[in-house]
Amino acid sequence: MSEVTLLDVRDLHVVYGTGEAAVPAVRGIDLRLPAGRKLGLAGESGCGKSTLALALLRLLPRTARISGQILLDGEDVLTMRWGRLRAVRWAGASVVFQGAMHSLNAVQRIGDQIAEPLLVHRRATAAGARARAAELLEQVGLPASRAAAFPHELSGGQRQRVMIAMALACDPRLIIADEPTTALDVMIQAQILRLIGQLVSDQDIGLLMISHDLAVLADTCDRLAVMYAGRVVEEGPAGQVYGAARHPYGRALSAAFPRIGDMRSRRAPRGLPGDPPDPSALPAGCAFRPRCPDAVEACASAEPVLAEAEALTGHRAACVHVVPVPCPSPRA
């Protein structure tokens, strides 16, 4: 049975600023997320993950120029009218940002903050919104009685759970979680990520989960995309990308983030030497070439595009060493 496409990003470009100071932060990204599936997006700091996340709901600053297509349930977010976009931002897709818990209103009770989008976007009655807020708190593992609490009465992990409850409030089709656990300790991180994974699976919500930690994403998501210098350089089933990456950068990122169990046994984390390039001064050819242990002369001449590394699973990598699998002829 073919899967319904929830999110279809086509040739997305984002450039901050203009002229010589222009920063091409996202450079031609294609991504597809079927309804109810989980896609993890990884890459080092500055590779464009948050720029992509913000672009998906047109939340970028005015200095950013966006081009391409972002089809959410077939509707292009980039050409939507303002009123429609407002509705989509709550009911179609919602975002949990890094450190989002700090954006809770300090002087408003938790229950009222969760109820607010229901009153505004769902036109719920006050009693209906209160009841739904209590239900959402329980879904994220907090007692309904915490609705009466103020943010300072909750721990960081509990506050991040409240943010997840808010993201779920209007029954979105898609949740975009950008580094949702970075500010929390490792044990709480794992709990929260498992919670997000469980909730989206139970409710058939699509998830785009962003992190620099490939191991964490591999445990939570169905597929993984690896970004480098504004492009996706590898994409495929989570187990394959994490366990058997085909791009040298994907391999380096996997080695840099072993699973906690692996660290206790054999696999110690291995750092990647060098730094990602400045997006406004990219090297010629493959952007990873200056740091790549497998670089050859051909890598300097053109930037490789994603090619199929394994046809059956659609595992793709953008590297000259990946031999493209020819498309089967229609008559074959």
Ligand SMILES: Nc1ncnc2c1ncn2[C@@H]1O[C@H](COP(=O)(O)OP(=O)(O)OP(=O)(O)O)[C@@H](O)[C@H]1O
């Ligand atoms: N408002 C902005 N104006 C100009 N450049 C920006 C702006 N926001 C981000 N950038 C640049 O765009 C590039 C991508 O940044 P982005 O925040 O998307 O990376 P990221 O992958 O989310 O990094 P991190 O893991 O640190 O969150 C970086 O070079 C960054 O300096």
Ligand SMILES: [Mg+2]
């Ligand atoms: Mg970011």
